[in-house]
Amino acid sequence: MNWSWILPPSFSTVSGDIDGIYYVILWITGITFFITEALLFYFIFKYRHKEGRKATYDHGSTKMEIAWTMVPLVIVLWIGVVSKGVWDTVKVDVPAAGLEVIVTGKQFEWNVTYPGPDGALGTSDDFETLNELHAPEDQPIVITLRSEDVIHSFFLPEMRIKQDAVPGQDITVWFEAIQPGDYTIGCAELCGIGHTTMGGTLTIYTAADFQAWSSSQAQQQQP
Amino acid sequence: MSTIEQEMVHAAEGGHHDHHELPFIRKYIFSTDHKMIAKQFMFVSLFFLVIGGLLATMMRWQLGYPGEPMPGGMLLPDAMMAPTPNGAIMLPEFYNSLVTMHGTIMIFFAIMPLLVGLFGNLLIPLQIGAEDMAFPRLNMISFWLAVPAGILMLSSFAVEGGAAGAGWTSYAPLSVSGEWTGVYLGQQLWLASLTILGFSSLVGAVNYITTVINMRAPGMTWFRMPLATWALFVTAILILLAIPILAGALIMLLFDQTIGTGFFRPEVGGEPLLWQHLFWFFGHPEVYILILPAMGIVSEVISNRARKPIFGYHSMVLAIIGIGFLGWIVWGHHMFMSGMNPLLGTSFMISTMAIAVPSAIKTFNWLATIWKGDLHLDSPMLYALAFVSMFIIGGLSGIFMASTPVDIYIHDTYFIVAHIHYVLFGGSLFAIFAGITFWFPKMFGRMMNETLNKVHFGLTIVLYNLVFWPMHNLGLQGMMRRIYDFTQYEYLAPLQPMNQFISISVFLLVAAQSVYAFNFFWSIFRGEKASNNPWDSNTLEWTVPSPPPHGNFPEMPVVYRGPYEYSSPESDTDFYPQTKPPPSKPPVQELIPEPVTPTPEGF
Amino acid sequence: MTTQAMTAGRAPMPGMKVYNLKLGMWIFLLSEVMFFTGLIGSYIILRFAHPEQFAAPGQVLNINLTAFNTFLLICSSVTMVKAYAAIQQGDQQGLKNWLLATIVIGASFVGVQVYEYIALAGEGFVPIADAYHAVGRHMPHDGPAIGGQLYGSTFYTMTGFHGTHVSIGVLCLCFTYWRAAKGAYTADNLGGVEIMGLYWHFVDLVWIILFTIVYLV
Numbered sequence A: 001m002n003w004s005w006i007l008p009p010s011f012s013t014v015s016g017d018i019d020g021i022y023y024v025i026l027w028i029t030g031i032t033f034f035i036t037e038a039l040l041f042y043f044i045f046k047y048r049h050k051e052g053r054k055a056t057y058d059h060g061s062t063k064m065e066i067a068w069t070m071v072p073l074v075i076v077l078w079i080g081v082v083s084k085g086v087w088d089t090v091k092v093d094v095p096a097a098g099l100e101v102i103v104t105g106k107q108f109e110w111n112v113t114y115p116g117p118d119g120a121l122g123t124s125d126d127f128e129t130l131n132e133l134h135a136p137e138d139q140p141i142v143i144t145l146r147s148e149d150v151i152h153s154f155f156l157p158e159m160r161i162k163q164d165a166v167p168g169q170d171i172t173v174w175f176e177a178i179q180p181g182d183y184t185i186g187c188a189e190l191c192g193i194g195h196t197t198m199g200g201t202l203t204i205y206t207a208a209d210f211q212a213w214s215s216s217q218a219q220q221q222q223p
Numbered sequence B: 001m002s003t004i005e006q007e008m009v010h011a012a013e014g015g016h017h018d019h020h021e022l023p024f025i026r027k028y029i030f031s032t033d034h035k036m037i038a039k040q041f042m043f044v045s046l047f048f049l050v051i052g053g054l055l056a057t058m059m060r061w062q063l064g065y066p067g068e069p070m071p072g073g074m075l076l077p078d079a080m081m082a083p084t085p086n087g088a089i090m091l092p093e094f095y096n097s098l099v100t101m102h103g104t105i106m107i108f109f110a111i112m113p114l115l116v117g118l119f120g121n122l123l124i125p126l127q128i129g130a131e132d133m134a135f136p137r138l139n140m141i142s143f144w145l146a147v148p149a150g151i152l153m154l155s156s157f158a159v160e161g162g163a164a165g166a167g168w169t170s171y172a173p174l175s176v177s178g179e180w181t182g183v184y185l186g187q188q189l190w191l192a193s194l195t196i197l198g199f200s201s202l203v204g205a206v207n208y209i210t211t212v213i214n215m216r217a218p219g220m221t222w223f224r225m226p227l228a229t230w231a232l233f234v235t236a237i238l239i240l241l242a243i244p245i246l247a248g249a250l251i252m253l254l255f256d257q258t259i260g261t262g263f264f265r266p267e268v269g270g271e272p273l274l275w276q277h278l279f280w281f282f283g284h285p286e287v288y289i290l291i292l293p294a295m296g297i298v299s300e301v302i303s304n305r306a307r308k309p310i311f312g313y314h315s316m317v318l319a320i321i322g323i324g325f326l327g328w329i330v331w332g333h334h335m336f337m338s339g340m341n342p343l344l345g346t347s348f349m350i351s352t353m354a355i356a357v358p359s360a361i362k363t364f365n366w367l368a369t370i371w372k373g374d375l376h377l378d379s380p381m382l383y384a385l386a387f388v389s390m391f392i393i394g395g396l397s398g399i400f401m402a403s404t405p406v407d408i409y410i411h412d413t414y415f416i417v418a419h420i421h422y423v424l425f426g427g428s429l430f431a432i433f434a435g436i437t438f439w440f441p442k443m444f445g446r447m448m449n450e451t452l453n454k455v456h457f458g459l460t461i462v463l464y465n466l467v468f469w470p471m472h473n474l475g476l477q478g479m480m481r482r483i484y485d486f487t488q489y490e491y492l493a494p495l496q497p498m499n500q501f502i503s504i505s506v507f508l509l510v511a512a513q514s515v516y517a518f519n520f521f522w523s524i525f526r527g528e529k530a531s532n533n534p535w536d537s538n539t540l541e542w543t544v545p546s547p548p549p550h551g552n553f554p555e556m557p558v559v560y561r562g563p564y565e566y567s568s569p570e571s572d573t574d575f576y577p578q579t580k581p582p583p584s585k586p587p588v589q590e591l592i593p594e595p596v597t598p599t600p601e602g603f
Numbered sequence C: 001m002t003t004q005a006m007t008a009g010r011a012p013m014p015g016m017k018v019y020n021l022k023l024g025m026w027i028f029l030l031s032e033v034m035f036f037t038g039l040i041g042s043y044i045i046l047r048f049a050h051p052e053q054f055a056a057p058g059q060v061l062n063i064n065l066t067a068f069n070t071f072l073l074i075c076s077s078v079t080m081v082k083a084y085a086a087i088q089q090g091d092q093q094g095l096k097n098w099l100l101a102t103i104v105i106g107a108s109f110v111g112v113q114v115y116e117y118i119a120l121a122g123e124g125f126v127p128i129a130d131a132y133h134a135v136g137r138h139m140p141h142d143g144p145a146i147g148g149q150l151y152g153s154t155f156y157t158m159t160g161f162h163g164t165h166v167s168i169g170v171l172c173l174c175f176t177y178w179r180a181a182k183g184a185y186t187a188d189n190l191g192g193v194e195i196m197g198l199y200w201h202f203v204d205l206v207w208i209i210l211f212t213i214v215y216l217v
C-alpha cells in the first residue's frame, strides 16, 4: 500500500512546475495541518475538565481576528498568483508550432487523427489510430480535442494533462513529453457503462523513431 | 368583526392553559408543530442515511473485490447483478447507478434534511423564543413534499433501465438520453424527484427566513442570536436563491429528455456546459448549505461544553455572512477542466482561495474557544471536536484543488472523493451526531447513553479516517473517481490492496453505526430522564420543559444578553441564561406582551 | 391596522415591521426572481452562442398580438391595485368587483397565449421538431429557414413558465374572490389581498421583461 504523498513521476515539460506547486501547497497545508491539529489535541488535553477548573471569561480579541484573517488571506492569494503562471502555460499559451493531431472521444474509445506526410490535418493523407497516441519527444503536441457523443475527459496522468472533451466544442490541449516510453491515456469523466474501459496508450518516441513510425503508418493506411 | 378576529378572540379566551390533545393524525402525521416536523425529518433522513450507506457498501465491494461475486448479490435482480455459478457479479450499469444514487441520496435526502429539516425546524423557533414557525402549515407541506420526492427517488431502482447513472451532478449530454447510459425512466424520476424536493426546501426556506426576521422574542437582537440560528438563517437564504436555479436546470433537462427540447443537446446546438454552469451555480452554494448549519451546531456545542464564551462571536457571524456572499462567485472551480475559458479559471481560482479564509477564521475561533476553557469531554463535545479536526483536513485539501494547475492532475480523481467526505462526513455528519446527541434530551426528554456514544465515537473516528484518508493517496496515484473497475488500467492495478483495505474499513464503519442506531432507539424509550437544562446551557430552548409543550414558551421570554455568557463573573453559576434578568435591573414587565395561543395562519 | 389581525391571531412579536404573510411573500418572490433569472440567463447564453437559430423580431412571433396581451396584463395590474385600494377603504363590494375584473383579464391573457401557441404551432414553430421551418408571417418564403430547436425550446419554456405563473395567479385570485365574497377581508384585515397583489404585480413585471427580450430584441 502506498501511503505516500509524493506524486508519481511525471514526464512533460510542464509537469515539473505543476508538481512544484503541489509540493508548495503540500508544505503549507502540511504545516498548517500539524500546527492546528497539535493545538487542538494539546488544548483538549490541557484544558480537560478537572475539579475546580474555571474557564476564562473571554470574548475574543480583534487583533487576533485580524491576524488570522490576513495571514491566511495573503498565503492563499500568493498560492493563487503562483498558480496562475503555470496555468497560463498549460492552458492559455498554446505553442504556435508542433505536431498537430485531433483526438476524438466517443463511447468508449479515443480516436486519434495524424496529419500524415504533408504535415497538415484535413488532407487525404491523414491517418488514424485507435486508443493509441503516438508522438515524438521534445516537441509540443497540440491536440484538438473533440467528442462525438457525451463528455469524456482526456487524461494523461504521467504528463499531468487533463481536459474534458465536450461534444460540439473544439478544445486545444498541448503537452511536450521529455522521455520516450509508454504512458497511460485515461478517461476521467463518467461517460457511460463502459467508462472504465476507455483507456489507451500514449507512446513517446525519439524524433527519428517517430518519423519512421509515422511514415510506415501513412503507407499502410493509404487507400 | 371578521371571522378571523372572532376565531382569534375565541382562541385568546381559551388561553394557553387549554392544551386539548390533538388527534393522532394531527399530532404525529400531519402535524404543524415545528418540533414534530423536525422529528419527522429526522426519522426520514436517518432512514435515507442508512440506505445511502448500504449503497456505498455495495460500491465498495466492487472496488475492493473487482469482478468477484458479491455476498448476497443473488438477492438482487439480474438487471443489477450478473448471476454466475459462484454468485452474482455487479454490472457496470448498476455500479453507475450506485455512484449516482449514493451521492444524490446522501446530499439531498440525508445530510441536507438532517441539517436543515431537523435542526432548522427544531432550533430556530426555540432559540429565538417563538411559539412556532411563522407558517406552521407551510412547514407541514414542506415535509410532506419531501416524502414523495424520496419515494420517487427510491422507486427509480425498480424501473426498467434502473436508477439514474450519470453521477449526482448528472452532466449533460450523458444524462439527456438513455441512448448514452441505458437509463431512461430512472433519470426522469431523478429529475422529477429533485424538482419536488427543491420545492420542499424552498417552502422551508421562506418559512425560516420569515421566522428569524419576524418572530424573535423581545431583546433577541440580531447579535444575540445563537450561531446555530445565524447559520441556519444564512443557509435558508442560500437555499432560497440557489434552489430555483437548480429547479430551472432540472426542468430544462427533463424537457430535453421527454419532449425533445435542445437546451443541453449539442447535436441541435444546445450547450452541455450550460448545464454545468447552472448546476454549479446552485451546487457551490449547496455545499455551503451542507456545512454552515453544521458549523453553527458545532459552535453551540463547543462553547457550551468548554464553558467559555465563543471566541470572536462577531467574526463568527461575519464569516458565515461572508461565506454566504462569496459562495456565489466560486462555482467555476468545479469546471476548471470543463472546457470553460481558461482565463475564467483564474478568476474562479482567486475567489475560491478567498473563500477558504472565512473557513480558516472559524477554525481558529473554535481553537481559541477551547483555549483556557473547562472542557467537558462528553459525547456531543467529542463529536464537535472531531468536526473541527476533520474539517481542517477537508478545508486544506480544498486548497490543492483550488489551485488550477494542481487541479489538472487531481480533478475527477479520488482526491476529490476524499475532500468531499472530509467536509461532508467528517464535517457535516459528525456535527449531526453532535447535534442529535446534544439536543436529544430536548427532543425526547431523555439522555442518550454516554458509554455507547463514546464507543460509537471511538469506532467511527478511527474507521472513518482509515476509509477516507487513503483516498487522498489513491487520487495522487491517479485513480479516477466513478470508475467501475480500476484494475482495467495497468498503472492502477497496484492500488488493489489499498482499495481492499478501504473497503474492509467501510464494512466495519457501517457496522459500527449500529451502535448509534441502537443507542438512539433505546434511549428514546429507556434513556435516563433529562432535566430541562442538562447541559447548563444559556440559550432559550433550555428554559422550557424537555420536550417543550405545544407553543413552546408558557410566556414570552425576554432576552437580556448574548447566548455564550459562560463563566461570566456576573453570574454565580458558570452559565448565565439569556433570559435571566441582570441582578441590578428588575424584569421589565411592560415588554412582555400578552401570550396568545397560536392558531394556524390564515391566508 | 391592527397587526394582530394581520398575523391571524398570533401574538405579534415586538419589533415586527411587516406582518408575516407579506414578508413571506417578498421572500418567496426573491426566489422567483432567481428562477426566471436562470431561464432568461440560459436564453441569453444560447442565443449568443447560436444566433443563427433565432429569428429576428416579428419574423415568427406576432408582435402585435402579444403587445395587446401585454397591455391586457398591465390593465390587470391596475385593476388589482384598485381592488386593494377598495378594501383599504373597507369597500368589500368594490374589492369583489375589481378582483373579478382582474380574474377576467388575467384569464384572457392566458387565453390569448394559448391561441398564440396554437397559431405558432400551426406554422411549424414547435419546441421539439429537429429542424422546423417556420413559415413565419414575415418570413421570405425563399429565405433561409431558421434551423435547430433552441429558439422554440427557449421561447416555449420561458413564456410557458410565465403562463403557468399567471394561471396559478388566476386560481389564487379566484380563491381570494371566494374569500372576499364571504366577507373575509376588511380595512383592518387585508393581508390576503395585499400579498395576492404583490404576486400579481411581480408576474406582470416578469412579463414586461420577457416581452422585451423575447419579442422585441
Ligand code: HEM
Pocket: B169, B287, B288, B290, B291, B333, B334, B352, B353, B355, B356, B359, B394, B395, B396, B398, B399, B401, B402, B403, B407, B410, B411, B412, B416, B419, B420, B423, B424, B427, B428
Ligand atoms: C475551504 C474551503 C474549500 C475549498 C477551497 C474547496 C474547493 C473545492 C474545489 C476547488 C472543488 C472542485 C474540485 C474538482 O472537482 O476538481 C471542490 C469540490 C467539492 N467540494 Fe469543496 N472546497 C472547500 C470547502 C468545501 C466544503 C465546506 C464543502 C461541503 C460541505 C465542500 C464540498 C465539496 C464537494 C461536495 C465537492 C465535489 C463536487 C463533485 O464534483 O462531486 N467543499 N471543492
Ligand SMILES: [Cu+2]
Pocket: A152, A153, A187, A188, A189, A190, A191, A192, A195, A196, A198
Ligand atoms: Cu469516460
Ligand SMILES: [Cu+2]
Pocket: B283, B284, B287, B330, B331, B333, B334
Ligand atoms: Cu464548490
